[in-house]
Amino acid sequence: MSVLERAVRDVRTALESGRVTPATRTKFQAVALLLRDERGRIRAQTDSTESQRTARLKRLDDIATALAKNAVRHPALLALLAEDAVVSDEARALEREMLRRAGIEAPAEEPAPEPEPTAAAPAKPAVVPQSVISRQMANPFLAPDYSAVRPSGPKPTPLSSWELLDPLLRSFERAGDGTPACMPLPEPTTRKVPGGRELMPHQARLVAAAADGHRTFLLADEPGLGKTAEALLAAEAAKAYPLLVVVPNVVKTNWLREAGLWSTRRRATAIQGNGDSVDGFADIVVVNYEVLDRHVGWLGDFGFRGMVVDEAHFIKNKTSQRSQHVLTLAERIRSFTARPLLMALTGTPLINDIEDFLAIWEFLGWIDEKKPRPDLMDALTETGLTPADPGFSAAARRAVIDQGIVRRRKVDVAADIPExxxxxLPVELDGATGRSIRAAERDLARRMVTRYRDALAARGSDPAEGIDHDLVRRVATWEQKDAAGASNGDNVxxxxxxxxxxxxxxxxxxxxxxxxxxxxxxxxxxxxxxxxxxxxxxxxxxxxxxxxxxxxxxxxxxxxxxxxxxxxxxxxxxxxxxxxxxxxxxxxxxxxxxxxxxxxxxxxxxxxxxxxxxxxxxxxxxxxxxxxxxxxxxxxxxxxxxxxxxxxxxxxxxxxxxxxxxxxxxxxxxxxxxxxxx
Missing domain, CATH: 3.40.50.300 (P-loop containing nucleotide triphosphate hydrolases)
Known part of the structure; x- marks a missing residue:
C-alpha cells in the first residue's frame, strides 16, 4: 500500500507541471495495473477476516480515487484505463520493479505468446449478489424454462447460398423511398397509462405493436421523443418480466426514475459496483455497460424475458468487450425464451458507417455473424428475389424494416415541439494565444506536406503532376495514428x-x-x-x-x-x-x-x-x-x-x-x- 501511495504522489507532482510526459504515462499505467491486481489478490485471501479484507479494500479504493482525481483533466491518461488500451513494456517493467520494492516476488517473466485473434480478453472476477442467491433459493421455479424455444436449425431456402449481409446494408444506402424507415404500426385503442398520464400518439402506437405480439424493435426515434417510456410500457404490454436494461452509467438513475413514473406496479433496481445493494426480486434490473463484465454470469441465468439496450450505438464495435457481453446476454435470453422482447434504443444508430447496424441487428436476433436468422430469411425469401435482381434492394430494405425498425422524426409526430x-458564432482568437494556435496549424500542415513529398520521392513520382489524392489520404491516416498515440506535441x-x-x-x-x-x-x-x-x-x-x-x-x-x-x-x-x-x-x-x-x-x-x-x-x-x-x-x-x-x-x-x-x-x-x- 505504501508503495502505491508513494507512486500516486509522484504522479500528482508530475501532473502539477501541466504536461503529461512518457514517464508519467508509464507510472500511471503501472499503478493502475497494480491496483487492479491487488484488488483481486485481497478478494482471494483466505487467511484474513472479512473485516480485514474490507479495511484493505477501503484503503485501496482511496488510493484509486486519488489517482483518478489527479488524472481526470488529462484524457491521454484516462485512455490508458480503457479495456482495449495497450500495456507498454515500460509499464510492465515498472510494475515488476514496484512489486520488488514492496517485498513481493514478481511472477517469472515469460516470453509474450503470439496473439490469438479469437482469444477472449481476461474478465474481471465474476460476482453473484447475495440477494440474487436468495431469490433463487426462495423460488426454484423461477429457473429458465427451455421447453418453448424455437428450433434454431437452418432451413434451406433459395437464398441460402447467397451472401446477404452486405446487400442488406447497401439497401439502406440506395433504396430509400422518401419516407423514414419505420415498420407499420397499429392504431392504439387507448393512450392512458397508470398514474393518469397520457402517451403521445406515436408512443402509444409502438406500445400497441408490442401488445399485438411484435417482439423486436430498433427504436430509432429522434432524441427527445420519449423512447424510455415507450420501452417500459412495451415491456408491460409484452409481459416481458424480469426485464434487463443495459444503459450508459450517466442515465442509470434516470431509468429508475422513469420506471417509477411509467411502471408503477413493477419494482426496479440498479446494479452498482459488485451488486451488494441490488434487489434480486425486482422486475426491472438496470445495469450500466461499465460493470456488465462482472455480472454477465448471473444475469445470463436470471431468467429475463426481455432486454433493452439504451444508447445502442455504444455496441457498434462488435470486438469490444461491452458489445460481446450484450450479444452474449441476448443469445442467452433467446435460448430459454421463445419470443423475448428485445429493444435497441438510440436516436443516433449510425455514427460513422452503415456497418454500425450489424451489432444492433445481431443483438435483436435478426442476423448472426454471417447470415440472416430464420425470421428475416423467411421474409427475404417471400420477396421471390435474389441480390442479382433489380428490385432486391428495395424489397430487402422493407423486409428488414418490418422486423422492427421504428424511426419517427419530431417534425412528423410532435408538431408542438418547435424547430x-x-x-x-465566429470569434477571433487574438493575441499570443491565437498566433500560437495558427502557427501550430501551419506547422502541422508543413509536417504533412513533408511526409507527402518524401513518399512521392521514395517511389520516384513527379510532384508537378498534380495532387495524388490517394497518397493524401494515406498521409492523413499516418498523422492520425501518430496523434492518437502521442501525449504531447502539436497534432489535431x-x-x-x-x-x-x-x-x-x-x-x-x-x-x-x-x-x-x-x-x-x-x-x-x-x-x-x-x-x-x-x-x-x-x-x-x-x-x-x-x-x-x-x-x-x-x-x-x-x-x-x-x-x-x-x-x-x-x-x-x-x-x-x-x-x-x-x-x-x-x-x-x-x-x-x-x-x-x-x-x-x-x-x-x-x-x-x-x-x-x-x-x-x-x-x-x-x-x-x-x-x-x-x-x-x-x-x-x-x-x-x-x-x-x-x-x-x-x-x-x-x-x-x-x-x-x-x-x-x-x-x-x-x-x-x-x-x-x-
Missing amino acids: RRVAD FTMMRRIGQAKAALAADYATQLARSAGKVVFFAKHVDVMDAAEETFARQGVRYSSIRGDQTPAVRQRNIDAFVDDPGVAIAVCSLTAAGVGINLQVASNIVLAELTWTAAEQTQAIDRSHRIGQSEPVTAWRIIAAQTIDARIAALIDDKAGLAAAALDGSEEEVGSSTDAQHATLVALLTDALSA
Whole structure:
C-alpha cells in the first residue's frame, strides 16, 4: 500500500507541471495495473477476516480515487484505463520493479505468446449478489424454462447460398423511398397509462405493436421523443418480466426514475459496483455497460424475458468487450425464451458507417455473424428475389424494416415541439494565444506536406503532376495514428483542445449575455479545463451555475440537474458533452452554447436535444462558438457534411451516404490538400 501511495504522489507532482510526459504515462499505467491486481489478490485471501479484507479494500479504493482525481483533466491518461488500451513494456517493467520494492516476488517473466485473434480478453472476477442467491433459493421455479424455444436449425431456402449481409446494408444506402424507415404500426385503442398520464400518439402506437405480439424493435426515434417510456410500457404490454436494461452509467438513475413514473406496479433496481445493494426480486434490473463484465454470469441465468439496450450505438464495435457481453446476454435470453422482447434504443444508430447496424441487428436476433436468422430469411425469401435482381434492394430494405425498425422524426409526430437551429458564432482568437494556435496549424500542415513529398520521392513520382489524392489520404491516416498515440506535441487533438481553452472565456461571456437577456442557458464543453475556465468566468461575473460532469456520483449529478431545472436563480448549466449529452432533460432552457466542437454530428445532436424535446415551448437555438481562421471552422463544416448519414439511411433522404472517413481524418485530408494547392 505504501508503495502505491508513494507512486500516486509522484504522479500528482508530475501532473502539477501541466504536461503529461512518457514517464508519467508509464507510472500511471503501472499503478493502475497494480491496483487492479491487488484488488483481486485481497478478494482471494483466505487467511484474513472479512473485516480485514474490507479495511484493505477501503484503503485501496482511496488510493484509486486519488489517482483518478489527479488524472481526470488529462484524457491521454484516462485512455490508458480503457479495456482495449495497450500495456507498454515500460509499464510492465515498472510494475515488476514496484512489486520488488514492496517485498513481493514478481511472477517469472515469460516470453509474450503470439496473439490469438479469437482469444477472449481476461474478465474481471465474476460476482453473484447475495440477494440474487436468495431469490433463487426462495423460488426454484423461477429457473429458465427451455421447453418453448424455437428450433434454431437452418432451413434451406433459395437464398441460402447467397451472401446477404452486405446487400442488406447497401439497401439502406440506395433504396430509400422518401419516407423514414419505420415498420407499420397499429392504431392504439387507448393512450392512458397508470398514474393518469397520457402517451403521445406515436408512443402509444409502438406500445400497441408490442401488445399485438411484435417482439423486436430498433427504436430509432429522434432524441427527445420519449423512447424510455415507450420501452417500459412495451415491456408491460409484452409481459416481458424480469426485464434487463443495459444503459450508459450517466442515465442509470434516470431509468429508475422513469420506471417509477411509467411502471408503477413493477419494482426496479440498479446494479452498482459488485451488486451488494441490488434487489434480486425486482422486475426491472438496470445495469450500466461499465460493470456488465462482472455480472454477465448471473444475469445470463436470471431468467429475463426481455432486454433493452439504451444508447445502442455504444455496441457498434462488435470486438469490444461491452458489445460481446450484450450479444452474449441476448443469445442467452433467446435460448430459454421463445419470443423475448428485445429493444435497441438510440436516436443516433449510425455514427460513422452503415456497418454500425450489424451489432444492433445481431443483438435483436435478426442476423448472426454471417447470415440472416430464420425470421428475416423467411421474409427475404417471400420477396421471390435474389441480390442479382433489380428490385432486391428495395424489397430487402422493407423486409428488414418490418422486423422492427421504428424511426419517427419530431417534425412528423410532435408538431408542438418547435424547430431547432444551429447558429455559428465566429470569434477571433487574438493575441499570443491565437498566433500560437495558427502557427501550430501551419506547422502541422508543413509536417504533412513533408511526409507527402518524401513518399512521392521514395517511389520516384513527379510532384508537378498534380495532387495524388490517394497518397493524401494515406498521409492523413499516418498523422492520425501518430496523434492518437502521442501525449504531447502539436497534432489535431492537442490543437482542438488548445482552441477550446482559448474559446472558453469568450463562450462563457456570450452565455452570460444570453442568460441575462433570454433566461436559462445550457453550456456544453468537451474538456474539463474548458468547463473550469467557464465556471471561473461565471463566478467572477456573479452568475449562478450548476455543473454536470462525468466524475460526479449519481446523487450529486441529479442534485445539480434539479438545481438548474427548479431554481430560478441558477442561470447556466455547465455540462460535459460526454457525461450530459444523453439521458437528461434540460428543456427549461431554449438557448444552448456549444463551446467546443464534437467530432460527429450525432454528438452535437444529442447535446442540442437535451433542450429540444417534449416539454419545450420555445424555439431552440444552439450557438456554436467557432474560432475563425483556424481548423475549428473546417471541422464545423465537415461535421455538418457528415450529418446526412443517418438521414440517408433512416429518414428516406435521397442524399448518398458519405464515406466512413471520420471528421478527424477528413480534417487532416482537407488541411493537407489546401496546403498542397497553395
